[in-house]
Amino acid sequence: AQSVTQLDSHVSVSEGTPVLLRCNYSSSYSPSLFWYVQHPNKGLQLLLKYTSAATLVKGINGFEAEFKKSETSFHLTKPSAHMSDAAEYFCVVSPPYQGGKLIFGQGTELSVKP
């Protein structure tokens, strides 16, 4: 069975410091992987996606993620946090041959201190 585990329910960083949000997945086949962000009272926005091309994926707003098959990880990083990055982040897997369904992690709430 496919699953996604976000290792931290809450991460707090200071503005200007690096961000690391951790995600591990479980999948029998090579999945498609995504990171979505949800700002308070807003819909979900796609940050980036991995679909078996380059293992280092660049997204919007300076975020990037690296697919590591040996570690079954897809951690999200950003070199320097901005106040506007405060939001909830979801790591998501889309297993192949399952009609395009998405499986979400539990979410990581990112707080950014001034």
Add this chain to the structure above:
Amino acid sequence: DVKVTQSSRYLVKRTGEKVFLECVQDMDHENMFWYRQDPGLGLRLIYFSYDVKMKEKGDIPEGYSVSREKKERFSLILESASTNQTSMYLCASSFSQGGNYGYTFGSGTRLTVV
């Protein structure tokens, strides 16, 4: 700008009522999905559809049904609303190869059952 539109942003219903949540997309997507979002649980898939009049159960279909009579519209039905169905409901759509092309989410309907 492409859109997934959910008919209501906030909804309050009484226990036992039949509730309809509507979702419309204008992108000619084949796949449509209904998720519910609860704190600490992420998003969980209720039902999805990969074609008109087709439907598949997700991970938590109990107490729900769906209807897809037209390609652009996917309705979620709570046959007899209960307080444990109080939640945020999110609709999404994608092309059939969703993993490669990504998904678009609606802004959500926050349903309260009293």
